[in-house]
Amino acid sequence: MNATAPRVLVIDDEVQIRRFLDIGLRAEGYQVILASTGQEGLGLAATRSPDVVILDIGLPDMEGHDVLRELRAWSEVPVLMLSVRDAESEKVKALDRGANDYVTKPFGIQELMARLRVLLRSGAKAGDAEASLRYDDGTLSIDIARREVCLDGQAVALTRKEFAVLSLLVRHPGRVVGQQQILRDVWGATHTQDTHYLRIVMGKLRQKLGDDPSSPRWLKTEPGVGYRFPAA
Structure with missing residues (x-):
C-alpha cells in the first residue's frame, strides 16, 4: 500500500458495508481505516488524521449527526454521510451540521468513488487552511x-x-x-x-x-x- 495514498475512515456498524467499502476502496488505491461505533470513529479521526470520512447516521452508541457535530468542533475533514434514510429533511440536517455530501443506501461503488474524488479535491484546499490553525x-x-x-x-x-x-x-x-x-x-x-x-x-x-x-x-x-x- 502506498503510504501517501489518501486515508479514508469508514464509520459504520454494518459488517457487510465495512467489508464492501474496505475491498472497494483498497482496490482503488486508498488506505482504509475502519470503525464500528461513533466513539471509536472519533478516536481514530483524532489519531489517524484521515483525508476523508464516510459516516453512517445509524450507529449503535450515538447518532451519526452527533459524531459529525463533535468532529466539526475541531476538524474540517470532508465527511460523506451514509444512511438508509432518504427523506430530504435527513439530508438537509446532515448538510446543515457540516456534512459535505450524502449518499443513500444502497449505493453503487462507482458513484461513491466519484463523490470521494470530489471531496478529496476540496479537502486538499481545506487542509491547507486547517494546518494553519x-x-x-x-x-x-x-x-x-x-x-x-x-x-x-x-x-x-x-x-x-x-x-x-x-x-x-x-x-x-x-x-x-x-x-x-x-x-x-x-x-x-x-x-x-x-x-x-x-x-x-x-x-x-x-x-x-x-x-x-x-x-x-x-x-x-x-x-x-x-x-x-x-x-x-
Whole structure:
C-alpha cells in the first residue's frame, strides 16, 4: 500500500458495508481505516488524521449527526454521510451540521468513488487552511489539526469536550464567542441553556492550563456573554 495514498475512515456498524467499502476502496488505491461505533470513529479521526470520512447516521452508541457535530468542533475533514434514510429533511440536517455530501443506501461503488474524488479535491484546499490553525505564544501551544496542546513544552491531556471548547475559541481569536453558541456547537441544540456544563469545562481548562480565573491570560470571560481567546 502506498503510504501517501489518501486515508479514508469508514464509520459504520454494518459488517457487510465495512467489508464492501474496505475491498472497494483498497482496490482503488486508498488506505482504509475502519470503525464500528461513533466513539471509536472519533478516536481514530483524532489519531489517524484521515483525508476523508464516510459516516453512517445509524450507529449503535450515538447518532451519526452527533459524531459529525463533535468532529466539526475541531476538524474540517470532508465527511460523506451514509444512511438508509432518504427523506430530504435527513439530508438537509446532515448538510446543515457540516456534512459535505450524502449518499443513500444502497449505493453503487462507482458513484461513491466519484463523490470521494470530489471531496478529496476540496479537502486538499481545506487542509491547507486547517494546518494553519495553530497558536503558540512561547508558553502555550495549540495545534488544532493534530489535537495537541502543550504548556511549557509538556503535553496537556484534555477530554474531548475540553478540547472542543478550547479549539472553538482558538478558531475565533480576539472575538467573544457566546455561551449559547459554544453550548450549541459542542453539546448540541438541546443544551443551549445548560450553562453549568460550560462552567465546569471552563474551570477544568483553566486548571489544566494554569490560567488564573481572577486574571486570565488565555480564557477571558465576558460576564453574561461568553468567552474570548486572545489573538496571537
